Amino acid sequence: MNTPSLMPFEQALGNMLDTVSAITDKETVELSKALGRILCRPVNSTLDVPGYDNSAMDGYAVRSSEAKKGACLKVIGVAAAGHPYNDEIPANSCVRIMTGAPLPDSVDAMIIQENTEANQDKSGITLLQDVVEGDNIRRRGSDIALGEEVIATGTRLSPVDIGLLASLGIEEVTVYRKPKIAVFSTGDELVAPGGKLKSGQIFDSNRYLLLAMLEKMGVEVINLGRLNDDLDAISQALRDATQSCDAVITSGGVSVGDADFTKTALEQLGSVSFWKVAMKPGKPFAFGKLKNTWFFGLPGNPVAAAVTMEQLTQPVLKHLAGEKHINPESYRAIASEYLKKRPGRADFQRGWYEQDNNGQLKVSSAGSQSSAVLSTLKRANCFIRLEQERGPVNSGEEVTILPFSALLK
Numbered sequence: 001m002n003t004p005s006l007m008p009f010e011q012a013l014g015n016m017l018d019t020v021s022a023i024t025d026k027e028t029v030e031l032s033k034a035l036g037r038i039l040c041r042p043v044n045s046t047l048d049v050p051g052y053d054n055s056a057m058d059g060y061a062v063r064s065s066e067a068k069k070g071a072c073l074k075v076i077g078v079a080a081a082g083h084p085y086n087d088e089i090p091a092n093s094c095v096r097i098m099t100g101a102p103l104p105d106s107v108d109a110m111i112i113q114e115n116t117e118a119n120q121d122k123s124g125i126t127l128l129q130d131v132v133e134g135d136n137i138r139r140r141g142s143d144i145a146l147g148e149e150v151i152a153t154g155t156r157l158s159p160v161d162i163g164l165l166a167s168l169g170i171e172e173v174t175v176y177r178k179p180k181i182a183v184f185s186t187g188d189e190l191v192a193p194g195g196k197l198k199s200g201q202i203f204d205s206n207r208y209l210l211l212a213m214l215e216k217m218g219v220e221v222i223n224l225g226r227l228n229d230d231l232d233a234i235s236q237a238l239r240d241a242t243q244s245c246d247a248v249i250t251s252g253g254v255s256v257g258d259a260d261f262t263k264t265a266l267e268q269l270g271s272v273s274f275w276k277v278a279m280k281p282g283k284p285f286a287f288g289k290l291k292n293t294w295f296f297g298l299p300g301n302p303v304a305a306a307v308t309m310e311q312l313t314q315p316v317l318k319h320l321a322g323e324k325h326i327n328p329e330s331y332r333a334i335a336s337e338y339l340k341k342r343p344g345r346a347d348f349q350r351g352w353y354e355q356d357n358n359g360q361l362k363v364s365s366a367g368s369q370s371s372a373v374l375s376t377l378k379r380a381n382c383f384i385r386l387e388q389e390r391g392p393v394n395s396g397e398e399v400t401i402l403p404f405s406a407l408l409k
């Protein structure tokens with residue numbers, strides 16, 4: 001049954017992505033500090049890579065016209081990486097060449113050492129195979145051509161990108177400024193780890209989980225601590241966050257309980273776009289704005305906080321940071337057991353997927369699907385995403401799985 005006051009997951013995400021505009025401030029960083037940063041203009045190659053024709057293997061540089069099986073060639077010099085051979089090469093001669101060495105003028109191929117035999121007097125070699133023009137040669141510009149776009153705007157720079165940039169001799173890159181994101185948790189019952197629990201109290205796990213996930217995102221994080229369920233204290237923290245932050249993320253207090261003040265504070269100080277999403281876990285999720293600061297009010301139940309951070313907040317923060325690729329990885333898998341599900345909300349069940357002996361992806365439940373049971377998340381490696389109107393899933397039916405992103409690993 002569809003409850004009209006709940007906003008479908010896709011609509012909630014689409015609404016946030018349409019509303020939030022990406023950061024445009026830029027800064028230049030050294031290559032060694034650029035990992036995980038978002039590129040704000042494309043990188044075009046100022047070089048051909050490789051910069052010259054060179055040898056892919058160790059062996060002998062030859063003229064293919066002279067290099068037939070059984071031919072004897074005189075070895076008249078050596079070319080090594082960093083040490084080109086620049087002299088003339090007479091007829092029926094070759095040059096000993098090492099991997100990466102520039103190919104001398106007037107030769108057009110190389111034969112690998114294993115396909116030659118040294119002559120008895122050591123003056124030359126006999127070829128054990130025919131050689132074809134271009135054999136074992138890495139051509140100038142064959143990897144990257146001068147002017148070619150190498151990395152697109154909006155790319156989160158990976159270790160491979162850093163290596164590519166280095167191969168082009170680029171020592172600094174222009175990236176978007178990191179988003180500044182404040183986090184606080186609310187709840188009279190919460191005690192920071194290290195404290196002593198009194199009756200009815202629990203440790204504040206959400207703030208630590210969320211701070212860790214944000215650290216993985218590579219944003220600038222501001223820890224505003226734990227607040228009591230107190231309208232004034234929450235309002236003050238929200239006002240503080242608007243001074244300097246691009247976004248504020250809270251946990252708890254966005255439901256319909258008597259102590260749920262976060263949404264009220266947001267309504268008084270800014271505006272709430274929506275605060276109930278048709279997803280499970282994560283129904284109480286509030287999105288809004290306070291002056292120029294975006295607000296994400298995550299539910300208090302730890303799994304619901306983690307799921308809404310991963311599935312709803314992460315893509316919006318990536319978009320805010322200027323990143324282009326924001327869609328999660330997803331696959332189809334076969335449910336290896338019955339999965340309980342009621343129509344009305346999109347489920348993000350905690351699951352474990354693996355490949356069976358035939359290469360088929362199979363997924364099963366990782367344990368209790370209660371939004372309070374954080375240990376199930378520890379036993380899971382994916383979310384099983386079940387569509388809003390879908391009912392129970394029988395063993396053998398196909399489902400969509402979303403492997404955990406880097407934020408949860």
Ligand code: AMP
Pocket residue numbers: 185186187189190202203204205206207251252253254255257260299300301302
């Ligand atoms: P709330 O959304 O504030 O109504 O909280 C829902 C449930 O999540 C309650 O059982 C809270 O005690 C629990 N909870 C709220 N905040 C946290 C937190 N930061 N860490 C762990 N559990 C929490």
Ligand code: MG
Pocket residue numbers: 186187188229252253259300
């Ligand atoms: Mg609470």
